[in-house]
Amino acid sequence: MSIKIENVSKRFNDFVALDHVNLTIEPGELVALLGPSGSGKTTLLRVIAGLEVPDEGRIYFDSEDATDKDVRERAVGFVFQHYALFRHMTVFENVAFGLRVKPKKERPSDAVIREKVHGLLNLVQLDWLGDRYPHQLSGGQRQRIALARALAIEPKVLLLDEPFGALDAKVRKDLRRWLRRLHDEIQLTSVFVTHDQEEALEVSDRVVLFDHGRIEQIGVPDEVYDHPATSFVYGFLGHANQLQSRVRDGVAEIGRSRIVAPEHKGIVDATGTAYIRPHDLDIVDDPSTAAFTAKVEHVVKLGSTVRLELSDVADGKALEVELPRERFDELDVVVGSTIHLAARRARVFIEGPAVKQELA
Amino acid sequence: MSAVLEKGAPKASAPAMRPRATARAGPQRSASWKAALLPIVLTTIALLYVAVALLVPLAAVFVEAFRKGVEHYFTSISDPEAWSAIRLTFTAAAIAVPANLVFGIAAAWAIAKFDFRGKALLITLIDLPFSVSPVVSGLVYVLMFGLQGWFGPWLAEHDIKIIFAVPGIVLATIFVTFPFVARELIPLMQAQGREEEEAAVVLGASGWQTLWRVTLPNVKWGLLYGVILCNARAMGEFGAVSVVSGHIRGSTNTLPLHVEILYNEYNFAAAFACASLLAFLALVTLVIKTVVERRFLKSQR
Numbered sequence: 163m164s165i166k167i168e169n170v171s172k173r174f175n176d177f178v179a180l181d182h183v184n185l186t187i188e189p190g191e192l193v194a195l196l197g198p199s200g201s202g203k204t205t206l207l208r209v210i211a212g213l214e215v216p217d218e219g220r221i222y223f224d225s226e227d228a229t230d231k232d233v234r235e236r237a238v239g240f241v242f243q244h245y246a247l248f249r250h251m252t253v254f255e256n257v258a259f260g261l262r263v264k265p266k267k268e269r270p271s272d273a274v275i276r277e278k279v280h281g282l283l284n285l286v287q288l289d290w291l292g293d294r295y296p297h298q299l300s301g302g303q304r305q306r307i308a309l310a311r312a313l314a315i316e317p318k319v320l321l322l323d324e325p326f327g328a329l330d331a332k333v334r335k336d337l338r339r340w341l342r343r344l345h346d347e348i349q350l351t352s353v354f355v356t357h358d359q360e361e362a363l364e365v366s367d368r369v370v371l372f373d374h375g376r377i378e379q380i381g382v383p384d385e386v387y388d389h390p391a392t393s394f395v396y397g398f399l400g401h402a403n404q405l406q407s408r409v410r411d412g413v414a415e416i417g418r419s420r421i422v423a424p425e426h427k428g429i430v431d432a433t434g435t436a437y438i439r440p441h442d443l444d445i446v447d448d449p450s451t452a453a454f455t456a457k458v459e460h461v462v463k464l465g466s467t468v469r470l471e472l473s474d475v476a477d478g479k480a481l482e483v484e485l486p487r488e489r490f491d492e493l494d495v496v497v498g499s500t501i502h503l504a505a506r507r508a509r510v511f512i513e514g515p516a517v518k519q520e521l522a
Numbered sequence: 523m524s525a526v527l528e529k530g531a532p533k534a535s536a537p538a539m540r541p542r543a544t545a546r547a548g549p550q551r552s553a554s555w556k557a558a559l560l561p562i563v564l565t566t567i568a569l570l571y572v573a574v575a576l577l578v579p580l581a582a583v584f585v586e587a588f589r590k591g592v593e594h595y596f597t598s599i600s601d602p603e604a605w606s607a608i609r610l611t612f613t614a615a616a617i618a619v620p621a622n623l624v625f626g627i628a629a630a631w632a633i634a635k636f637d638f639r640g641k642a643l644l645i646t647l648i649d650l651p652f653s654v655s656p657v658v659s660g661l662v663y664v665l666m667f668g669l670q671g672w673f674g675p676w677l678a679e680h681d682i683k684i685i686f687a688v689p690g691i692v693l694a695t696i697f698v699t700f701p702f703v704a705r706e707l708i709p710l711m712q713a714q715g716r717e718e719e720e721a722a723v724v725l726g727a728s729g730w731q732t733l734w735r736v737t738l739p740n741v742k743w744g745l746l747y748g749v750i751l752c753n754a755r756a757m758g759e760f761g762a763v764s765v766v767s768g769h770i771r772g773s774t775n776t777l778p779l780h781v782e783i784l785y786n787e788y789n790f791a792a793a794f795a796c797a798s799l800l801a802f803l804a805l806v807t808l809v810i811k812t813v814v815e816r817r818f819l820k821s822q823r
Contacts, residue, residue, distance in 0.1 A: 213720055233723050240724040246717035250739045250821075260725035263735070315725055 163224050163318040163351050164189050165210060170219030171375075172205055179205040180216070181375035190349045192342070194362035197372030198398065203355045206372075207321050210353065212236045223318065236319075239312030239350075243324040245304040247296040253307050254292040257282055260315035282310040285344070302333040309341075313348075322354035326361065338365050359399050363387060371395050393511040396437040403443070403481045405453065407436035407510045414510045419453040421508050432516030440469065440484040442507040445493055452502035456481055461497055463487075475500065583801045586794035598795035606772045607780035608799070610691065614763075614776060615756040618695040622752055626703025627745070631737065634711030635719055645708070651700045659697045660765025663690055686768030691776060694762040699752045706748030710741050743818035750814060754807045758800060 165187040172180040179202045187193050195203035208214040210221060212233035220229045228236060247256050255262075257279045261270055270278070283289040286306040296304055305325060312320060325341070326334040342365050345352055356362050362369045363383040371378040371386060371394075379391040390396040397404070408415045412427040416436045426432070438453075446452055456472035459480075463469075468490040470483045483503060485493075495501060588595055598604060629648060633641060651659060665671050667684040677684060684690045718740065722732040738745070760778040767774045769783065777800055784793035 211724060213724070234726050234728070237726075238724060240721065242717050242721060244717060246721040248718055248721070248736055248740075259722070259727070259735070263722070263725065263727040263731045311721075311725070 164222075165319060165351065165353070166222040167206070167210070168220045168222065170206070170209060170216045170221065172202075172209060172214060172216050172218075178202075178375045180209070182219070183375070183377055185370060185377060185380070187351060187353060189351055192345045192352045192354070192365065192367045194366035194369045195353060195355045195372060196359060196362040196369050196398075197357065197378075199357060201372040202375040203357075203370075203372045204323055205375075207323055207353060207355050210319070211238050211240050211321050213240075237315060237317050239309075239315065239317035239320040241305070241308050241312050241320070241322040241325050243327050245296070245301075245308045245328075247304055247308055247311070249296050251295075252292065253283070253288070253294050253296070253299070254279055256296070256307060257311045257314050259311065278314065279310075282314055283307075285313070286310045300333075301329045302337055305329065305337065309344075313350075318351065320350045320352040322352065324355055324357070326358075327356070334361070341365060363399075371398065373398070390437075390509065393435065393437065396509060396511075401440055401482060402437040403440065405436045405438065405481075405508075407434050407508075408432070409434060409510055409512065409516075414508060416505060416508060417453040418449070419451055419504045421505055423508075423510050426510060426512065428518055429512065430517040432512045433514055434510045434512040436505070436508045436510045438505045438508045440482040441467075443483045443503045443505055445483070445485070445495070445501050446504045447502070449502045451504055453505050454481070455500060455502050458495060458497050458499050458501060461495070470495065470501075472501075472503075580801060583794055583797050586790060587798040589794075590791040594791055595795045595798075598792035599799060601792070603772045603775070604780060604792070604796055607775045607777045607796070610688065610775065611757050611777040613688070614692050614695045615753055617692045618699050618756045619749060619753050621696055622699055622703050623745075623749060625700070626705075626707055626748060626752075627738070629704045630707035630711050630741075631733070633708050634714075635716050635737075648701050648704050648708075651698050656698050656759065656761030657765055660694050660762035663693055663697075663762075663766050685766050686770065686774060688774065690766035691763050691774060694766045695756050695759055698759050698762050699756045702752035702755065703745065703748035706744050706751070707741055710744040711737070714740055743814060743821050746814050747811065747818055750807055750811050754804065757803055 165185075167183055167185040167187075170180055170183045171178075181202075183202070183206060185206075195206060197203045205214060209216050212228075212231060216229070220227055222228060223236070247253075248259065251259070258275050261275045261278065264270075280289055280292070283292055286309055288303055288306055288310070291299065291303065291307070296307070299307065309322075309325075322341075326337055329337065338361055354365070363386075366383065368380060369383055369386050370380050373394045379386055379395050381389075381391075386395060387399055390399060396402050405416050409423060409426045409429050409432045411430060412423060414421045414423040414426070414434075414436060416438075421436075443453075449455060455475045457475060458470055459473055460471040461468060462471065466487050468485050468487055470485070472481045472483060473479065474481055481503075599608075629644065632638070633645060664685055666673055667677060667690065668674050669678065669685070671685075684693070718736050719732050722736045727735065758778060759776075760782075763776055764779055764782075767776070767779055769775060769779060771783065775783065777796060781793050781796045781800070784790075784796065
């Protein structure tokens, strides 16, 4: 089933949680809503589920307007950040809940329920836990039970609110890969909320970036990472050094280095901020081509890469460079040495007035 | 106690440590001796206090009740007037407790799981009977439903008796026991949050199904605890009930009021016999309360 969000707004008193959001989610897609806390991503998920009522705008499931439909009738699967398992019920009864509360006419027989619950518990690989209570399970197990429970009502849409947020790093990684495989298996239109960019980029088909209740960018993971549409996305997705820059005739000047900025071809003169990924900086010998000169404060070796934490000699600003291990070993860099850096790639966002080329 | 010793000893002995090895033992021993004494003194004070203020009076009730023998005891409590007082006490509790149970669940549910205007006001109002003197609560009903009260003439016209009758006693009892269940449930439900209810609704449960299958099972021990406290107060209430009762023997006397009447008539043995019933009820309540409390704390974990 596809989900269409049309011009949806929601405020909580003075706080604008969603500001005229438009988004279409294709059938069978796994979409990540990514953004810092308070950016509106969870509110949108709850609006889709029917747990919040939007102040403005419509929600469509396929072509059907679901805006005024009650939560109960929407048949969505919802997985909560803190699992929200029914603490006084066994795992089996938790999963069976959605079937047991159906109206008498639609309610399956006990035998059918039993079969179905065991099927779901097998799907999440926890059939042996049926008789336990939620407090006897680990976080990862609870989340998988919560997922099985959500799937029991055969939802047309699966919504997950920070599904791995409360888990430790290792379990988190395993579980998100497992979720991706599960999604490929059952092909259910799914939306999940996360503030973890790595999670969003690894798991999803498409990433929707939120900030201040607005969508900043929508795209496949590679696209949003390599071609961030706004300065917010650049800063939020992965680390980026920010440096003052001046754009003249389509060339960005960052310190003494010059980088062609084709997206600013028409601009004669403007100032802005250059965003440079740590791995897009390289150490150069010749200071006349360097973007900046900096002192090495820390060297952090992270397996195959080495991260240098620097302070700009000119203004003391903290900066970061990432080098492959081999490159680092070639160079003679130690804590305290002064190095010159040039940017291989940068993206400049113009701030303030720009003198534009007159079009003939 | 050992924890107190370990903590107390080094601190107290520290200044005397260096000068002479022989002098060291003295102050240290006296310090630890003092530290050991403190819990004993405190415990003794507490126990003595409990004995004088609680145990002796409680024992006195039973001793006085049986002073004229077992036979006299049973005659006293099976006296028709006593029997009528017992019945009325149970009737009032049997109406007040379920009424406050329903109200308490509804109020706690509304306060903990929904946002609405006037929520803070409702929370404050629920506490009102705790802060108002029971006598005042009784007087309020007299002012409203008494012969000279606001609704008095209308009630008289329709031949409805509230004050100096059973309905007044029930109303007064409801009023003073009003907060118990709600007060017990509100913090509990607030702590449990709304996520489980939201999960239930998303899975297709109706409001009633959510209440019966999710909300109530989660608070059952807290609920039972509130009911026990509510019942204890309902059966023991004196002040408010005394104002609205009219003390008509065999008709509008509850057990606590009956005890007072007997006592004022210098019928001490009978007064204590009836009082022993109330004391016995209190003891039973205490046992149930302890058991429930234990289960409650266990379920919280």
